[in-house]
Amino acid sequence: MVDVVQTLGELLAWGTGALSRAGVVEPRREAFRLWSDGHDRTAAMATLAGAEPVGAEAASRFRDSIRRRLAGEPVAYITGWTGFRRLTLHCDRRALIPRPETEGLVDVALARARSGLAVDIGTGTGAIALALSDEGEFADVIGVDVSPEALALACSNGMASGRPVTWLEGDLVAPLAGRQVNLLVSNPPYLTQAEYDSLDRSVRDYEPALALVGGDDGQRLVRRLLHDARSVVTPTGWIALEVDCRRAEATGRIATAAGWESVTVLDDLFGRARYVLARRGSTS
Ligand SMILES: C[S@@+](CC[C@H](N)C(=O)[O-])C[C@H]1O[C@@H](n2cnc3c(N)ncnc32)[C@H](O)[C@@H]1O
Numbered sequence: 170m171v172d173v174v175q176t177l178g179e180l181l182a183w184g185t186g187a188l189s190r191a192g193v194v195e196p197r198r199e200a201f202r203l204w205s206d207g208h209d210r211t212a213a214m215a216t217l218a219g220a221e222p223v224g225a226e227a228a229s230r231f232r233d234s235i236r237r238r239l240a241g242e243p244v245a246y247i248t249g250w251t252g253f254r255r256l257t258l259h260c261d262r263r264a265l266i267p268r269p270e271t272e273g274l275v276d277v278a279l280a281r282a283r284s285g286l287a288v289d290i291g292t293g294t295g296a297i298a299l300a301l302s303d304e305g306e307f308a309d310v311i312g313v314d315v316s317p318e319a320l321a322l323a324c325s326n327g328m329a330s331g332r333p334v335t336w337l338e339g340d341l342v343a344p345l346a347g348r349q350v351n352l353l354v355s356n357p358p359y360l361t362q363a364e365y366d367s368l369d370r371s372v373r374d375y376e377p378a379l380a381l382v383g384g385d386d387g388q389r390l391v392r393r394l395l396h397d398a399r400s401v402v403t404p405t406g407w408i409a410l411e412v413d414c415r416r417a418e419a420t421g422r423i424a425t426a427a428g429w430e431s432v433t434v435l436d437d438l439f440g441r442a443r444y445v446l447a448r449r450g451s452t453s
Contacts, residue, residue: 175222175223176219176220176221176222176223177204177218177219177220177221177222177223178219178220180204180223180228180231181197181200181201181204181219183235184196184200184203184204184231184232184235185197185200187235187239188200188235188238188239191239193238199238199244200235201216202244202248203231203234203235203238203244203247203248204231204234206248206250208227234247234248241369241370241371241374241375242371242375243266243371243372243375243376245260245266246260246261246262246266246375248260249261251266251267253267253271253272253294253296253299253300254272254275254300254303254304255300255303255304256296256299256300256303256326256330257330258294258295258296258299258326258330259294259322259325259326259329260294260322261322262375262376262377263316263318263319263321263322263377264293264294264316264318264319264322264323264377264380265293265294265376265377265380265381266294266376267293267294267296269438270411270437270438270439270443271296271297271356271411272300273437273438273443273444274297274354274356274409274410274411274443274444275297275300275301275304275354277409277435277444277446278297278301278352278354278407278409278446279301279304279305281352281407281409281446281448282305282351282352282406282407283305283306283307284305284306284307284308284351285307285308285350285351285352285403285406286307286308286309286310286311286348286349286350286351286352287301287305287307287309287310287311287350287351287352287353287354288310288311288312288313288342288345288348288350288352288353288354288401289301289310289311289312289313289354289355290313290341290342290353290354290355290357290394290398291313291314291315291341291355291356291357291358291380291390292312292313292314292319292320292323292336293314293319293322293323293356293380294319294322294323294326295312295322295323295324295326295327295334295336296326297312297354297355297356298310298311298312298323298327298334299312299323299326299327299330299332299334301352301354302332302333302334303330303332307351307352309333309335310332310333310334310335311334311335311336311337311345311348311350312327312334312335312336312337313336313337313338313339313341313342313344313345314336314338315338315339315340315341315379316377316379316380317338319377319380320336320337320338323336324336341390341393341394341397342394342397342398342400342401345401348401349401349402349403349406350401350402350403350406351402351403351405351406351407352402352406352407352408352409353398353401353402353406353407353408353409354408354409354410355394355408355409355410355411356410356411357383357390357391357394357410357411358379358380358381358382358383358390359381359383359387359388359390359391359411359412359413359416360381360382360383360387360413361382361383361384361385361386361387362382362384362385364387364413365378365381365382368381387413387416388416388419388420388423391410391412391416391420391423392423394408394410395408395410395420395423395424395427395429396427399427399428399429399449402449403449404449404450405448405449405450406448406449407446407447407448407449408424408429408445408446408447408449409444409445409446410444410445410446411443411444412443412444412445414437414441414442414443417434417441417442417443417444417445418434418442420434420445421433421434421445424445424447425447429447429448429449430447430448430449430450430451431446431447431448431451432445432446432447433445433446433447434446
């Protein structure tokens, strides 16, 4: 750690070096984001301002952010926000940080249904529900979560984004209480306990286990969802799930066995089998 920092360039070089030595994969990008975020500047503006002197208080806040990152805390929890499709979402330890794969889930879901009623089961920050409301033409979008803490965060993201999503607390489809939906989207917890135990500590020590673990085989919630969703999806409606790539084909088989039609497994942007899509009834 340096005691005296004179310019922004020196401060950022210190932060980048510290993150790099700790094995952070993109140390410069993260250091610039941690700086620019706390100071209402883009990373590009920070690059151009390298010769500017930095006040002691600003330098101290930046060092604190770097220390939190060095301790393993994810950037989105340090800055308190992340981007998801066209939205900026508040993020904290109450809910999982939305991942790039999940942005793809919204694409494949919207390609199948864009109107009527949509629901996001296990909404976390509200990312999927808010994106469906933002980009689809749905009469209403519902976000469900069993965690009251996550739902409070989703609700505040809803208010901040101005999207009219209905938030319901409860177990999977139970809070829908008889409502029929044209599109059910979910990124449920899908890791086994053993997979969870071997995760990087920046995930395990910070993000909620409730958002990640799906029972001994990782499929407990996926299986229940594929069974229970049949009673809430309209006959021509769709289900779109994000699943573990190691179990995507097996999830497709569970969907077929549960009676879903047109079952399709699609890859995510990293080329891994990630999405399972199915229609409740056949079109003919
Ligand atoms: C993988 S996270 C997904 C969060 C968010 N949809 C996203 O994609 O970033 C799974 C979410 O499901 C919620 N969850 C876990 N068990 C649930 C259940 N039985 N019923 C409803 N939600 C549940 C967790 O609280 C968590 O917010």
